[in-house]
Amino acid sequence: MDFWDLVICGAGPVGCTIAERASREMKWRVLLVDKRNHIGGNCHDSYHDSGVLIHNYGPHYFRTNNKTIFDYLSKFTEWIPGNYFVKSYTRGELFDFPINIKTLEQFYNCDLTVKDAENFVEKLRVCISNPANSEEFVINKVGRELYEAFYLGYTLKQWEIHPKDLDASVCGRIPVRFNKDCRYSDYKYQVSPKHGFTKMFQNMINNPLISVMLNTDYKEIKSSISPRIATVYTGAVDEYFDYKLGKLPWRSLDFDYQEFQQPYKQPCVQINYPNDFDYTRTVEIKHVTGQKSHNTIVAYEYSKSCGDPYYPVPEQKNLSLYQRYEDLIASEQSEKNIFFVGRLATYRYYNTDQVIEEALKTFDKISKLQETQN
Amino acid sequence: MDFWDLVICGAGPVGCTIAERASREMKWRVLLVDKRNHIGGNCHDSYHDSGVLIHNYGPHYFRTNNKTIFDYLSKFTEWIPGNYFVKSYTRGELFDFPINIKTLEQFYNCDLTVKDAENFVEKLRVCISNPANSEEFVINKVGRELYEAFYLGYTLKQWEIHPKDLDASVCGRIPVRFNKDCRYSDYKYQVSPKHGFTKMFQNMINNPLISVMLNTDYKEIKSSISPRIATVYTGAVDEYFDYKLGKLPWRSLDFDYQEFQQPYKQPCVQINYPNDFDYTRTVEIKHVTGQKSHNTIVAYEYSKSCGDPYYPVPEQKNLSLYQRYEDLIASEQSEKNIFFVGRLATYRYYNTDQVIEEALKTFDKISKLQETQN
Numbered sequence: 001m002d003f004w005d006l007v008i009c010g011a012g013p014v015g016c017t018i019a020e021r022a023s024r025e026m027k028w029r030v031l032l033v034d035k036r037n038h039i040g041g042n043c044h045d046s047y048h049d050s051g052v053l054i055h056n057y058g059p060h061y062f063r064t065n066n067k068t069i070f071d072y073l074s075k076f077t078e079w080i081p082g083n084y085f086v087k088s089y090t091r092g093e094l095f096d097f098p099i100n101i102k103t104l105e106q107f108y109n110c111d112l113t114v115k116d117a118e119n120f121v122e123k124l125r126v127c128i129s130n131p132a133n134s135e136e137f138v139i140n141k142v143g144r145e146l147y148e149a150f151y152l153g154y155t156l157k158q159w160e161i162h163p164k165d166l167d168a169s170v171c172g173r174i175p176v177r178f179n180k181d182c183r184y185s186d187y188k189y190q191v192s193p194k195h196g197f198t199k200m201f202q203n204m205i206n207n208p209l210i211s212v213m214l215n216t217d218y219k220e221i222k223s224s225i226s227p228r229i230a231t232v233y234t235g236a237v238d239e240y241f242d243y244k245l246g247k248l249p250w251r252s253l254d255f256d257y258q259e260f261q262q263p264y265k266q267p268c269v270q271i272n273y274p275n276d277f278d279y280t281r282t283v284e285i286k287h288v289t290g291q292k293s294h295n296t297i298v299a300y301e302y303s304k305s306c307g308d309p310y311y312p313v314p315e316q317k318n319l320s321l322y323q324r325y326e327d328l329i330a331s332e333q334s335e336k337n338i339f340f341v342g343r344l345a346t347y348r349y350y351n352t353d354q355v356i357e358e359a360l361k362t363f364d365k366i367s368k369l370q371e372t373q374n
Numbered sequence: 375m376d377f378w379d380l381v382i383c384g385a386g387p388v389g390c391t392i393a394e395r396a397s398r399e400m401k402w403r404v405l406l407v408d409k410r411n412h413i414g415g416n417c418h419d420s421y422h423d424s425g426v427l428i429h430n431y432g433p434h435y436f437r438t439n440n441k442t443i444f445d446y447l448s449k450f451t452e453w454i455p456g457n458y459f460v461k462s463y464t465r466g467e468l469f470d471f472p473i474n475i476k477t478l479e480q481f482y483n484c485d486l487t488v489k490d491a492e493n494f495v496e497k498l499r500v501c502i503s504n505p506a507n508s509e510e511f512v513i514n515k516v517g518r519e520l521y522e523a524f525y526l527g528y529t530l531k532q533w534e535i536h537p538k539d540l541d542a543s544v545c546g547r548i549p550v551r552f553n554k555d556c557r558y559s560d561y562k563y564q565v566s567p568k569h570g571f572t573k574m575f576q577n578m579i580n581n582p583l584i585s586v587m588l589n590t591d592y593k594e595i596k597s598s599i600s601p602r603i604a605t606v607y608t609g610a611v612d613e614y615f616d617y618k619l620g621k622l623p624w625r626s627l628d629f630d631y632q633e634f635q636q637p638y639k640q641p642c643v644q645i646n647y648p649n650d651f652d653y654t655r656t657v658e659i660k661h662v663t664g665q666k667s668h669n670t671i672v673a674y675e676y677s678k679s680c681g682d683p684y685y686p687v688p689e690q691k692n693l694s695l696y697q698r699y700e701d702l703i704a705s706e707q708s709e710k711n712i713f714f715v716g717r718l719a720t721y722r723y724y725n726t727d728q729v730i731e732e733a734l735k736t737f738d739k740i741s742k743l744q745e746t747q748n
Contacts, residue, residue, distance in 0.1 A: 294668075295666070
């Protein structure tokens with residue numbers, strides 16, 4: 001079936017972005033294939049049976065510093081402000097998280113100015129030059145007590161790996177702020193698509209040149225399809241190669257959606273539970289979607305090692321295994337025009353803006369491919 | 375591409391039903407193709423940007439007398455009671471519709487028992503033996519005054535054809551009741567899928583054997599696909615044959631969705647406007663979906679002659695044209711295993727339960743086909 005110019009496996013952010021560009025810019029016919037029965041990948045949102053709009057695969061807090069990405073997506077959605085506030089429940093209280101001066105004041109029951117706070121933390125921290133792992137990284141930054149209250153338990157639940165055995169960069173993702181900014185992140189653009197992610201992606205691919213094939217395993221149809229220009233693969237890289245070199249481990253999540261007959265259940269969208277409970281966090285996405293309703297849904301998230309892949313496991317042995325798969329990718333690419341992009345195909349913990357940036361870069365490469373051919 | 379056993383053009387009620395049966399009962403691989411970017415055909419419902427669940431292509435009041443159909447669909451959805459009440463706005467007042475004894479009492483400002491009512495209507499009606507058209511049919515049943523108040527204007531707006539020029543059966547669809555039953559219909563099962571039609575159809579086709587290809591024009595891919603067993607075509611019959619014999623006319627609808635900041639705007643799901651306004655009816659589907667929300671959506675429906683096909687136009691010349699297409703269908707079927715089913719393919723004003731019945735019958739034929747081949 002040589003009907004399509006471009007075949008894309010995976011209708012997530014990467015697949016939708018490349019499909020949009022290829023159909024609009026190049027007038028290519030695109031086949032977009034997905035295993036699931038919906039588009040949007042893990043950004044997918046939908047109305048729960050209770051009528052409340054939920055994020056089906058965990059909260060997506062869209063944020064970026066990249067104006068190009070923001071402008072590009074703005075063609076397909078209006079935005080609402082990104083109401084992203086996270087608290088952490090420890091020692092029976094809710095604290096601002098990531099740690100800021102207010103967290104310190106509440107935790108140590110004192111009043112602090114910015115200057116005080118820096119001196120205060122200087123006394124808490126345990127100096128470790130060149131922290132070798134996440135435990136050392138955090139202790140070096142804020143001391144053992146805050147580490148044990150906010151980081152240790154959460155990391156253990158999230159990864160089932162002790163922070164001692166995790167690269168410093170894992171806990172290094174989370175800032176510590178010497179101010180009273182209680183937002184979750186400090187990116188320039190913190191906005192949420194007004195009518196949800198799925199509608200935004202629908203608007204992107206709403207083009208008669210794009211055929212969307214859902215509920216379909218790409219593996220099963222790929223031998224029957226030969227795209228004229230190229231293939232984009234956004235699925236799991238080890239699956240593509242039939243796990244020839246072994247299985248890459250992923251963390252997965254279970255969601256327990258609970259309905260409450262009240263407009264809001266939590267003071268903010270996300271509460272982390274480093275200790276005391278089996279779930280890692282509870283998410284009430286209504287704080288972000290801005291939906292008005294009598295009732296609400298809270299998702300209780302449980303981290304687990306099997307199921308749909310969410311997060312690559314940040315251990316050196318896994319990165320090494322992925323690098324060996326990269327050799328297979330290279331040899332596959334020497335035979336055909338195939339591009340491996342996105343979280344699953346590159347075993348990287350990308351945020352949504354980052355994968356869209358990767359998708360746009362990939363589209364640039366693919367479009368040049370045709371110029372070469374012509 | 376001979377990968378599929380069955381290819382179905384159209385993911386509406388017929389397509390989903392046959393796909394479900396074929397995958398579950400025969401273990402066939404099914405490709406379900408639709409031009410639109412969603413399944414469910416005109417039964418499709420979705421959440422409006424306001425958060426209110428709406429029926430995107432006009433209200434669907436599911437009702438049937440057929441227990442088999444009811445039981446079959448019950449495997450894929452829970453039900454809520456079908457809260458189907460229609461009123462008609464005429465002479466500045468809202469009346470029960472279809473006409474029942476309460477309508478007569480209010481219209482003629484009197485009190486009536488069942489016996490009274492029959493005598494009363496006997497005096498109103500103008501006896502016409504063998505009514506030749508819809509006007510004669512209604513006047514023969516209830517007299518000229520009720521005809522002019524409730525039927526004439528609505529029919530003109532709905533069909534742009536005078537009731538004099540419409541077969542008696544067109545207005546004959548609407549009962550007149552000699553009781554005080556104010557429900558819209560008197561079918562045995564009057565129920566609505568608890569989480570909407572789209573979720574029900576999603577549950578039907580949630581099978582890895584079924585690939586769903588959206589946003590795809592079947593015409594453009596059909597030459598590349600050769601199903602092992604059969605093709606089911608639920609699109610417009612004249613389009614299939616490239617309008618070779620001429621275009622079959624359809625009535626279409628425009629919807630103007632208005633949001634109101636109150637739980638309900640109307641006393642019931644549907645109000646007919648035979649006179650005074652350009653729209654034919656207003657539909658507040660929340661009365662049927664049972665959704666709880668602060669706000670509501672009312673769809674103002676305008677009838678028109680071009681756009682998406684909704685209702686075949688009940689004139690003899692169109693039925694004759696369709697019959698000539700049936701000859702083409704027959705010759706097409708002598709060459710390949712193709713089945714024409716559903717409203718669009720058979721130019722019939724089917725209700726949802728009726729097309730599902732047709733779909734189940736078609737599946738029986740197709741499944742026997744394989745027995746013959748084996």
